[in-house]
Amino acid sequence: MPSKRTAFLFSSIVLVLALVLAACGATPEPEVVVQTVVVEKEVEGETVTVVETVEVEVTTQVEVEKEVVITATPEPVEEPLILRLGQNAADLSSLDPHFATTTEARGLVDMIFNGLMRYQPGNGAFEAMEPDLAEDFPEMEMTDDGMQVWTFTLRQGVMCHPSGNLASYELTSEDVVYSLEKSANPERSAYAGEYTGMIFEAVDDYTVRITLEQPLSPVLFYPKVANYSGGFIVCSQAVEALGDDKFKTYPVGTGPFMFDSYRPQERVTLMANPDYFRGAPQIDGVEYRYMADVSSREAGLLAGELDVINGQPDIAWVDKMQVESGIQVDVFGVGEVATVHFNTTVTPLDDPDVRKALAYAMDRDEFLALFGEPVAENVYSPVPSKFLAGGLTQEEAEALDLDYAVDRDLAQQMLADAGYPDGFALEVITSEMTGYRRIYENMQAQLAEVGVDLTVNVVDHSTMHAQIREDVNPIIVYIAWRPNADVYLTRFYHSDSIVVTGASPDTNFSHYAAIDDMIEAARVETDADAQIELWKEAQIQTLEDMVSYPLHFQQQVYARSDGVDYGHELVSVLALYPGITENTTLER
Amino acid sequence: MLRYIIRRLLLAIPILLAVFTLVFLVVRVIPGDPATSALGDYASKEAVEALRERMGLNEPLHIQYLQFLGNLLRGDFGVSLINGQPINEQVAYALPYTIQLTLASVFLGILLGVPLGVITAMNRNNAIDYLGRIISLVGLSVPAFYFGILLMLLLAVKINVFPAVGGGDLREDPIGSLKFLVLPTLTLGLIMTTSVTRLARSAMLNVLSEDYVRTARAKGLAERAVVVRHALRSALLPIVSITGFWAASLIGDSVLTEYIFSRPGLGKMLVGAILQRDYTALQSVMVIYAAFVVIINLLTDLTYGFLDPRISN
Numbered sequence: 001m002p003s004k005r006t007a008f009l010f011s012s013i014v015l016v017l018a019l020v021l022a023a024c025g026a027t028p029e030p031e032v033v034v035q036t037v038v039v040e041k042e043v044e045g046e047t048v049t050v051v052e053t054v055e056v057e058v059t060t061q062v063e064v065e066k067e068v069v070i071t072a073t074p075e076p077v078e079e080p081l082i083l084r085l086g087q088n089a090a091d092l093s094s095l096d097p098h099f100a101t102t103t104e105a106r107g108l109v110d111m112i113f114n115g116l117m118r119y120q121p122g123n124g125a126f127e128a129m130e131p132d133l134a135e136d137f138p139e140m141e142m143t144d145d146g147m148q149v150w151t152f153t154l155r156q157g158v159m160c161h162p163s164g165n166l167a168s169y170e171l172t173s174e175d176v177v178y179s180l181e182k183s184a185n186p187e188r189s190a191y192a193g194e195y196t197g198m199i200f201e202a203v204d205d206y207t208v209r210i211t212l213e214q215p216l217s218p219v220l221f222y223p224k225v226a227n228y229s230g231g232f233i234v235c236s237q238a239v240e241a242l243g244d245d246k247f248k249t250y251p252v253g254t255g256p257f258m259f260d261s262y263r264p265q266e267r268v269t270l271m272a273n274p275d276y277f278r279g280a281p282q283i284d285g286v287e288y289r290y291m292a293d294v295s296s297r298e299a300g301l302l303a304g305e306l307d308v309i310n311g312q313p314d315i316a317w318v319d320k321m322q323v324e325s326g327i328q329v330d331v332f333g334v335g336e337v338a339t340v341h342f343n344t345t346v347t348p349l350d351d352p353d354v355r356k357a358l359a360y361a362m363d364r365d366e367f368l369a370l371f372g373e374p375v376a377e378n379v380y381s382p383v384p385s386k387f388l389a390g391g392l393t394q395e396e397a398e399a400l401d402l403d404y405a406v407d408r409d410l411a412q413q414m415l416a417d418a419g420y421p422d423g424f425a426l427e428v429i430t431s432e433m434t435g436y437r438r439i440y441e442n443m444q445a446q447l448a449e450v451g452v453d454l455t456v457n458v459v460d461h462s463t464m465h466a467q468i469r470e471d472v473n474p475i476i477v478y479i480a481w482r483p484n485a486d487v488y489l490t491r492f493y494h495s496d497s498i499v500v501t502g503a504s505p506d507t508n509f510s511h512y513a514a515i516d517d518m519i520e521a522a523r524v525e526t527d528a529d530a531q532i533e534l535w536k537e538a539q540i541q542t543l544e545d546m547v548s549y550p551l552h553f554q555q556q557v558y559a560r561s562d563g564v565d566y567g568h569e570l571v572s573v574l575a576l577y578p579g580i581t582e583n584t585t586l587e588r
Numbered sequence: 589m590l591r592y593i594i595r596r597l598l599l600a601i602p603i604l605l606a607v608f609t610l611v612f613l614v615v616r617v618i619p620g621d622p623a624t625s626a627l628g629d630y631a632s633k634e635a636v637e638a639l640r641e642r643m644g645l646n647e648p649l650h651i652q653y654l655q656f657l658g659n660l661l662r663g664d665f666g667v668s669l670i671n672g673q674p675i676n677e678q679v680a681y682a683l684p685y686t687i688q689l690t691l692a693s694v695f696l697g698i699l700l701g702v703p704l705g706v707i708t709a710m711n712r713n714n715a716i717d718y719l720g721r722i723i724s725l726v727g728l729s730v731p732a733f734y735f736g737i738l739l740m741l742l743l744a745v746k747i748n749v750f751p752a753v754g755g756g757d758l759r760e761d762p763i764g765s766l767k768f769l770v771l772p773t774l775t776l777g778l779i780m781t782t783s784v785t786r787l788a789r790s791a792m793l794n795v796l797s798e799d800y801v802r803t804a805r806a807k808g809l810a811e812r813a814v815v816v817r818h819a820l821r822s823a824l825l826p827i828v829s830i831t832g833f834w835a836a837s838l839i840g841d842s843v844l845t846e847y848i849f850s851r852p853g854l855g856k857m858l859v860g861a862i863l864q865r866d867y868t869a870l871q872s873v874m875v876i877y878a879a880f881v882v883i884i885n886l887l888t889d890l891t892y893g894f895l896d897p898r899i900s901n
Binding site for chain 1 (some may be wrong): 635740741848863
């Protein structure tokens with residue numbers, strides 16, 4: 001007896017066959033029809049024409065109406081051209097440009113927003129600044145009561161990105177004033193301190209007037225209204241509709257790319273703004289991926305899943321990636337300056353001769369070799385002369401004998417004269433981040449040669465930042481970029497900025513108070529050359545007192561596939577990424 | 589059985605409370621805070637202080653504790669201190685990726701580990717057994733993150749078979765996202781395989797020497813029947829235990845694996861929360877992990893009882 005399974009199988013086969021036969025269709029049966037025909041016959045020797053009726057077997061042809069469909073060759077659906085960037089970050093912090101202080105956030109907001117002025121793509125030098133939302137450079141005039149007025153005329157037809165229920169609308173002076181007032185509000189901006197003493201007015205729809213209680217040189221004023229930090233212009237209607245908190249993850253600006261979506265811990269997707277006033281972008285969008293592990297980013301780039309990645313500021317990494325087929329590595333500014341600060345309140349660093357001895361014990365070139373040129377380059381003053389006005393060049397420092405070229409015999413002699421013939425011991429903490437840890441480890445080895453025993457404890461990066469602001473370290477290595485000399489000097493060397501005890505505690509780890517007057521005089525100097533001279537004098541003083549020893553700057557390192565063309569030369573970018581604009585192209 | 593389950597679930601409450609309290613205190617002892625992390629070192633001290641105030645970090649510690657605990661009991665994990673996003677939404681997004689990876693890894697570990705253990709036990713002291721034992725020893729010695737990077741370089745970069753990074757889109761394209769699961773699953777699953785193999789081998793060897801197995805052979809049963817129908821069930825008991833242990837362990841190991849492969853799971857969320865000092869995200873993820881461990885342990889005990897009626901009685 002066949003099993004159920006067998007019976008089912010048999011039935012299925014029969015059914016299928018029946019269906020197939022039915023589908024084939026039967027041939028029509030032939031039918032007999034009567035037709036009238038005309039024939040010629042021979043009758044009694046004569047050919048005659050006769051009409052006869054005959055039965056004929058006829059197969060009816062079934063005419064099948066065939067529908068012939070002519071289709072045009074379908075155009076291939078093009079995949080949107082999305083540039084995929086792997087960034088060294090765990091997750092999104094803020095897309096509100098006035099809170100975008102971290103490296104990962106700066107790159108994103110740079111693509112979404114504009115400023116009244118802008119740093120040229122790929123060139124962050126002050127001399128290369130140009131108008132952005134403004135039609136032209138601003139006019140400046142002084143009032144009778146000593147205030148300074150800058151007047152901007154806005155471009156017309158600049159459109160804010162559409163967002164949710166809010167349609168795209170034209171940016172006017174109302175948005176600019178709103179945005180700058182937001183930047184100046186400590187509740188709504190991390191950069192409020194930059195806008196103290198400023199009044200913002202919308203004269204008409206396309207004219208903005210900014211009045212400064214304290215006049216500033218263009219070197220100090222333009223960055224405040226540029227496409228950087230508090231200078232980014234937000235669209236007021238969108239901020240009001242969304243609220244400040246929502247705006248942090250749903251930004252609305254006027255830039256070449258618009259916010260599309262955010263996937264937590266994974267990516268932010270931007271889409272091209274077809275109405276961008278400089279022209280529609282040549283790529284369809286950007287995927288900004290959060291990938292904190294450099295191995296992952298490398299693998300993603302080499303596997304073709306990423307187009308651009310944030311690399312490692314290390315010449316060994318650069319060399320390794322440059323030999324890979326189809327990969328280009330870019331090393332560019334701005335350079336974050338690494339400086340060794342001495343806490344002058346801690347024995348024996350309260351003795352200037354001891355500090356100078358330590359400076360002579362250290363070799364800049366040894367520190368430089370940790371990262372390699374061109375990833376790093378030596379600096380001879382707190383302000384890096386390569387990127388900012390007011391820094392001292394190597395030649396200037398050497399001419400003043402303030403370069404502190406390594407001389408360990410001199411260092412030992414100076415320590416002995418200061419009462420430390422056998423050296424001394426100090427304990428410090430360092431961040432686990434490569435940039436910091438390598439410097440401290442190398443410093444430990446260098447200072448050991450003159451008898452200084454440095455114990456180095458490694459902590460995580462956030463912990464280091466917290467603890468050095470509690471005045472834990474006698475010797476502090478700090479790596480930072482600041483947008484101009486005034487910010488560098490104010491935050492690291494003005495007495496108000498002294499850690500813990502200053503009027504406005506910041507990063508004056510040296511507890512230095514000797515150049516306050518010079519810093520303040522330079523800040524209010526409106527003559528550019530005179531201003532630069534004041535900054536240089538201030539730094540010369542810090543070197544003479546050896547409160548800090550400038551080492552080098554570390555540049556940005558990015559790798560990309562051959563198919564990526566940023567659309568500009570890469571010299572320096574304040575947003576710490578290569579700069580993706582409407583001119584960026586991508587081929588795969 | 590029901591009373592047992594209820595009792596175990598009730599016991600979980602003080603465990604979870606203890607975990608939450610410990611994490612709450614530890615993260616606040618570590619130097620650094622969310623405000624500094626959110627604003628970076630460029631921000632002025634005033635800006636940092638203003639943000640700390642808005643984040644509620646200046647509230648007394650016991651107020652912060654009670655506020656979060658109260659929200660937790662209502663199923664509300666709060667918002668990220670860094671980007672203001674609701675933690676519930678972030679967890680809902682990340683959790684499926686972690687569950688997917690953990691389940692796949694456990695499945696792979698058992699699917700490969702048990703047969704390999706049985707095979708090595710059946711071929712005791714010959715080449716197959718030696719090879720199996722060496723491989724499992726190597727597997728136990730290799731750190732998961734290192735193994736993961738090797739797999740990534742070989743199968744994603746050198747031979748472009750699988751994606752190197754990412755998790756795919758579980759919601760929009762669940763089938764397509766499976767290819768993103770392969771390398772992370774191999775990373776975690778193969779390491780579990782080595783442990784299961786060793787345990788399965790050991791368990792089988794013990795059982796194969798039992799009297800009832802000898803009796804089964806004496807009855808004339810085929811060796812396959814002896815192993816599968818008689819020996820394996822007894823040998824499964826310790827394997828169930830180790831599976832539960834590994835499932836809980838793999839949830840922790842998934843942290844590094846998700847980080848390396850850039851999978852948007854709870855592990856990556858946890859690492860990000862630690863680096864950014866995002867207290868609410870960190871506390872929430874740790875409570876979820878603790879809940880997972882409690883549930884897995886309970887399921888393990890119940891499975892054990894099912895397999896061995898003597899235990900459930």
